[in-house]
Amino acid sequence: MFIANQSNDIRTLTTAADGLGVTLPGSITTMLDHLREMQADQQPRPDLNGYTTDLATHLGDRAAMVKARKVAALDLAAADAHQRITGPLIDRCAKVVHQRVREARDEITALFATALAPQLDILNTEAGRLPAGFKPExxxxxxxxxxxxxxxxxxxxxxLRSARQSLAMFYRVSPDNLFTIEALLALAYAAPPKTFTDYTYAYRFARALAGIRHAGSDLGVLNTDGVFAPTALAHLGATFEWAGPTEVARRMQTITAAAVQPKTERVGV
Incomplete structure (x- = not known):
């Protein structure tokens, strides 16, 4: 399962890169091309019926059958060795490529940032023009x-959301009480304001990342209202800038720290 996940990670990444015109670092591209060649070179198990049918034509000619059997045995041994080696070799090479890709995550996410600049510009220009609390419906x-x-x-x-999903292998973050899965996705392209005036502001921003607005109490958990996340974020001072894993972690820390309720306000709660 682990090897299958690594192969899926690589396939998802390369598909997104191709779709956005991103050229992955040279050594990785070379390794990926070689891996694809090996995957295409996998051969089906030899058909023994075909060999026995051919051998049977030599019935009555012992010398010819002995010679043909040797040739068939060599062919079958080579095919068996190719099959037994190729599968594990492909798995091992996929693991090597996966590791190399993860080591180059900062470089790769930067390449995606360049490719996604037009979409980020559009959100910075257009999202805030829509009414606060705007819903797609x-x-x-x-x-x-x-x-x-x-x-x-x-x-x-x-x-932007699709690109972030395609780069999931780089962003090993888990949802918590503040950040939902959707919020974590949005943090890759939505930067929080430099400062939050109070903890409720930080909570509203975290909810906006997920496309959620709460009615009633600022910190209530009921009466959630789905809104268009980019517009909700723009009205809360977000800017749209692509971020790699390190910057996403910093953004999370900034919002989490700002969302801490002052102790003086907890008295009697």
């Missing part, structure tokens, strides 16, 4: 200019 109520802004922001957001 209300798009039909927008005037033509804002509907165009919504369409551009929606499509850009879809590309």
């Amino acid at each position: 209300h798009a039909a109520d927008l005037d033509p200019a804002l509907f165009e802004a919504w369409s551009r922001a929606r499509d850009a957001h879809a590309v």
Whole structure:
């Protein structure tokens, strides 16, 4: 299962890179090309019926059958050795490529940042133009200019979210009480403001990352309202900048630290 996951990681990454026109670092590209060649060179198990049918044509000619059997045995031995070696070799090479890719995660995420710059620019320009608390289902109520802004922001957001999912192997983070899975995805392209005025602001920002707005109490857990995340974030001071794993961890720390409720406000709770 672990090897299969590594192969899926590599396949997902290369598909995203191809789709966005990202050229992976040279040594990795060379290794990937070689791995694909080996995967394409896997051979099916030899058909013994075919060999025995051929050998049977020599029935009555002992010398010819002995010679043909030697040739068949060599062919079968070579095919068996190829099959027994190739599978484990491909698994081992996939592991090597996976490790090499992970070692180059900062370089690779930077390459994706360059490729995704147009989508980030669109969100920085268009997301904040939509009304605060905007929901996708209300798009039909927008005037033509804002509907165009919504369409551009929606499509850009879809590309960014998909790219982040494709790079999941680099972002080993888990959801917690503050960050949902959707929020963790958004942290790769949404940077928080430099400072938060209070802890409720930080909580609102964490919810906006997930496309959620709470009605009623700022810290309530009920009455959640789904909103278009980029617009909610833009109205809370976010800027849209691509981040690698290290920067995402820093963004998480910034928001988590700001979301700590002061002890004086906990008295009597």
